[in-house]
Amino acid sequence: MAHKDYVSRGRANKAPPPKPPLPWLRIVITLALFAGFGYFLWNINGSAKQEKAAHPVQIKEQEPKEALPKPPEEEWEFIEVLPNQTVEVEVPVEEDDGIRWLVQCGSFRQQQQAEEMRAKIAFAGLESQVRPSDGAKGRWYRVLLGPFDRKREAEKSRHAIRRTGITTCQIWQWNLD
Numbered sequence: 001m002a003h004k005d006y007v008s009r010g011r012a013n014k015a016p017p018p019k020p021p022l023p024w025l026r027i028v029i030t031l032a033l034f035a036g037f038g039y040f041l042w043n044i045n046g047s048a049k050q051e052k053a054a055h056p057v058q059i060k061e062q063e064p065k066e067a068l069p070k071p072p073e074e075e076w077e078f079i080e081v082l083p084n085q086t087v088e089v090e091v092p093v094e095e096d097d098g099i100r101w102l103v104q105c106g107s108f109r110q111q112q113q114a115e116e117m118r119a120k121i122a123f124a125g126l127e128s129q130v131r132p133s134d135g136a137k138g139r140w141y142r143v144l145l146g147p148f149d150r151k152r153e154a155e156k157s158r159h160a161i162r163r164t165g166i167t168t169c170q171i172w173q174w175n176l177d
Helices: 024-044 078-084 111-123 151-162
Strands: 101-108 129-135 138-148 170-173
Touching: 101 111, 101 151, 111 129, 111 138, 138 151, 151 170
Parallel strands: none
Antiparallel strands: 101 138, 101 170, 129 138
């Protein structure tokens, strides 16, 4: 008996799935309902008779109303009083606690990367510096702003940098003397 070559034979064509028949019964019922509704509307057209009033309504002539009196002129005192007043607010004087602050925006192995970060900070209008530091794991280049006498000033600088898209800045106590 000879062997058949099944590779060159090709695939068997699958029969397409049978199409569902049209729902003739639903179509006929829907058309009958529309036709019946149209016939109903045609028959009631004009059947509503308008009734005439038994006695006509008398329209009273409106008496002209008196014109509204002029509103009294408002007198606002605060308009003249406020520009002449000054408000004094007591601001507590912040005591200098002797702590200085710095903002560190990055620490890089390559000095070129640190200089790029420094340039981005310069576009924000702030002056920064790159300081090398030697540690147990080698040399790092830190991008720093400061020193600041108050933490509020450091926060202000960090927010200005954050508006430019640099979100890696942290505030530390100054420890670089």
